[in-house]
Amino acid sequence: MATIQFEIKKRIATLSSSPKGWNKELNLVSWNGYPPKYDIRDWDVSHAKMGKGVTLSEAEAKELYYALKQLFEENSSKNSSVQNEDWWKRIDEWTENAPLFIQQLKNVLIFMNEKEYSVEKQRQLLFSAKKKYRVLQGKVQRITT
Numbered sequence: 001m002a003t004i005q006f007e008i009k010k011r012i013a014t015l016s017s018s019p020k021g022w023n024k025e026l027n028l029v030s031w032n033g034y035p036p037k038y039d040i041r042d043w044d045v046s047h048a049k050m051g052k053g054v055t056l057s058e059a060e061a062k063e064l065y066y067a068l069k070q071l072f073e074e075n076s077s078k079n080s081s082v083q084n085e086d087w088w089k090r091i092d093e094w095t096e097n098a099p100l101f102i103q104q105l106k107n108v109l110i111f112m113n114e115k116e117y118s119v120e121k122q123r124q125l126l127f128s129a130k131k132k133y134r135v136l137q138g139k140v141q142r143i144t145t
Contacts, residue, residue, distance in 0.1 A: 008047060009036045021045050031055070073118055105129050 010028040017023050022042045029039040038061040041053020056064065105126075112122050 005032050006030065015040070018042075022051070029055070
């Protein structure tokens with residue numbers, strides 16, 4: 001049996017880990033001296049042993065990315081109306097405490113919703129705004145005391 005030569009050019013992500021110490025990883029791997037390709041497979045801790053996997057060219061990896069993106073955006077849009085209702089309740093509660101800041105945030109979220117931004121992007125904005133609001137609130141308290 002011929003030996004397979006490989007070189008991991010770039011470790012991109014660990015997708016999962018097993019109790020036995022093996023990791024399912026996404027890497028850029030050169031096989032038998034050929035140009036590197038995207039590779040998803042199980043590896044032992046030392047990267048000396050490997051399981052079966054999938055090797056993708058850059059074009060195939062991009063196609064997979066777009067297919068998964070479309071799939072997840074479709075699934076999130078089905079649940080977005082329920083999730084957005086929860087957000088609006090939360091924003092209405094905040095509005096009572098800081099009307100101008102929250103009204104501006106609400107306007108941005110309405111815009112994002114109309115432009116069909118993903119629910120995840122809207123959620124990221126909401127949580128980052130909440131953190132910034134707390135920082136501003138702390139600064140105002142320090143100034144007034």
